[in-house]
Amino acid sequence: MDRRKLYVSLLLAAAALLLISSVALAQAPSTSGGVAPHAQFYAGKLASSKKLSPLAMLWAMRVLAGLMLVGGIFTIGSRNPVVAALCLVGTLFCTGIIFLLLHATFIAAIQVLVYAGAIMVLFVFVVMSVGHPEREEIGLSRGIISKLIGGAFAVMLLLRVSPVYMSYQRTVNAAGEIISKAMPPVSSKYGNVEHVGKLLFSDYLFPFEAISILLLVAIVGAVMVTRHRRRDDNKGAAAAAASAGEG
Amino acid sequence: MTMINELLVFAAVLFVIGVIGVIIRRNTLIVLMSVELMLNAANLTFIAFSRARGDVLGHGFTLMIIALAAAEAAVGLAIVVAVFRSHKTVNVDKFNLMKR
Numbered sequence: 001m002d003r004r005k006l007y008v009s010l011l012l013a014a015a016a017l018l019l020i021s022s023v024a025l026a027q028a029p030s031t032s033g034g035v036a037p038h039a040q041f042y043a044g045k046l047a048s049s050k051k052l053s054p055l056a057m058l059w060a061m062r063v064l065a066g067l068m069l070v071g072g073i074f075t076i077g078s079r080n081p082v083v084a085a086l087c088l089v090g091t092l093f094c095t096g097i098i099f100l101l102l103h104a105t106f107i108a109a110i111q112v113l114v115y116a117g118a119i120m121v122l123f124v125f126v127v128m129s130v131g132h133p134e135r136e137e138i139g140l141s142r143g144i145i146s147k148l149i150g151g152a153f154a155v156m157l158l159l160r161v162s163p164v165y166m167s168y169q170r171t172v173n174a175a176g177e178i179i180s181k182a183m184p185p186v187s188s189k190y191g192n193v194e195h196v197g198k199l200l201f202s203d204y205l206f207p208f209e210a211i212s213i214l215l216l217v218a219i220v221g222a223v224m225v226t227r228h229r230r231r232d233d234n235k236g237a238a239a240a241a242a243s244a245g246e247g
Numbered sequence: 248m249t250m251i252n253e254l255l256v257f258a259a260v261l262f263v264i265g266v267i268g269v270i271i272r273r274n275t276l277i278v279l280m281s282v283e284l285m286l287n288a289a290n291l292t293f294i295a296f297s298r299a300r301g302d303v304l305g306h307g308f309t310l311m312i313i314a315l316a317a318a319e320a321a322v323g324l325a326i327v328v329a330v331f332r333s334h335k336t337v338n339v340d341k342f343n344l345m346k347r
Contacts, residue, residue: 010267014260058250065257072261072284076268081276088280091261095287098254102298107309111290114313119283119320126324127276130331147270154266158259165255169299180249184301196306204307211314218318222325 010073061101068094081127085120092116104191251299255292262288275330275337279323286316 071091078084092115099108169181189195200208261284268281290309297305330344331337 010264013267014264054250058253061250061254065254069257069260069264072264072268075284076264076272076277076281081274081280084277084280088283091284092287095291098291099294101250102254102294104294104298104306104309107290107294107306110310110313114317115283115287119317122320122324123276123280126328129328130276130337151267151270154263154270158263161259162256165259166252168252168255170252180252183251183299186298186301190301191303191306195303196310199303199307200310207307207311211311214318215314218321222321225322225325225329 007073007077010077011070014069014073057101061098064094064098064101068098082124085123085127088123089116089120092120102191103186106191106193106196251295254295258288258291258295261285261291273338273340275327275339275342276324278339279320279327282323283316283320286312286319 068091071087071094074087075084075091078087092111096108096111096116099105099111171179171181265281265284265288268284269278272278272281290312293305293309293312297303297309327337330342334341334344
């Protein structure tokens with residue numbers, strides 16, 4: 001498949017999915033009757049706890065989420081894995097900023113540090129070490145039926161899930177208007193290190209420790225898998241010992 | 248709340264993009280990146296619901312998912328390096344050493 005065609009079709013597919021989702025939303029019990037009514041609905045509550053107005057936050061979220069999706073598309077579409085890794089960094093970064101919009105300050109910092117920092121360094125390192133990108137047939141080259149079924153299930157999942165998402169915490173009042181429950185106002189401490197730490201070290205202490213064991217196992221496993229196994233290990237060791245003895 | 252609703256749909260679309268990446272790409276590294284995209288979409292959903300409910304439970308789950316993603320990336324890339332060393336390829340279709 002031609003690369004440019006792939007990009008265009010992926011972008012069109014994403015746009016179509018969003019469009020279909022919004023149509024599904026229009027059929028769901030809760031139609032979004034434009035942005036303004038909802039913005040007005042919770043403007044009073046959020047204005048006290050936020051510096052950004054709800055409408056500005058909404059559009060910031062939309063722009064960031066759009067960038068996120070474009071980054072995702074270029075991640076899966078680019079031929080060169082280095083380009084894909086950089087696009088993935090952009091995607092993760094946009095997600096981090098969206099976390100900030102949602103008052104998840106600690107998670108946003110962790111997202112940038114761990115994901116965009118550590119994991120991506122790992123990826124780029126491996127991409128560099130495995131050399132040239134090889135010729136690769138993009139598309140449904142083998143097992144086309146199973147792939148089509150899988151893709152269809154993924155899209156169907158999206159179409160089933162998005163109306164549920166869009167009607168989340170929305171009801172219709174007696175006059176037939178859609179009412180969104182206001183986002184609960186949160187204190188300025190919401191989502192900071194103290195808040196998350198209290199959760200992790202009280203109720204979720206065991207999962208937290210289990211994660212540390214998982215990381216340890218993963219590190220040991222990674223080292224074991226990549227260890228160089230030479231046929232002439234004994235010979236090499238003997239030679240090294242001999243040279244050390246001479247020195 | 249409109250923002251949360253739309254954000255959830257965006258996260259779902261990002262997840263589907265990840266699924267499509269796993270389906271259509273043959274380069275193992277990019278397949279792993281697509282898995283990261285899917286995990287990231289799950290994170291976004293957790294944080295959005297957490298904000299909508301006004302509690303902080305989803306943040307804990309997100310931290311664990313991030314740690315899980317780190318472990319998954321480390322092991323997955325280690326396997327890629329090991330297979331590349333023996334097969335000189337990163338094409339998923341050629342990773343059939345269990346069959347022989």
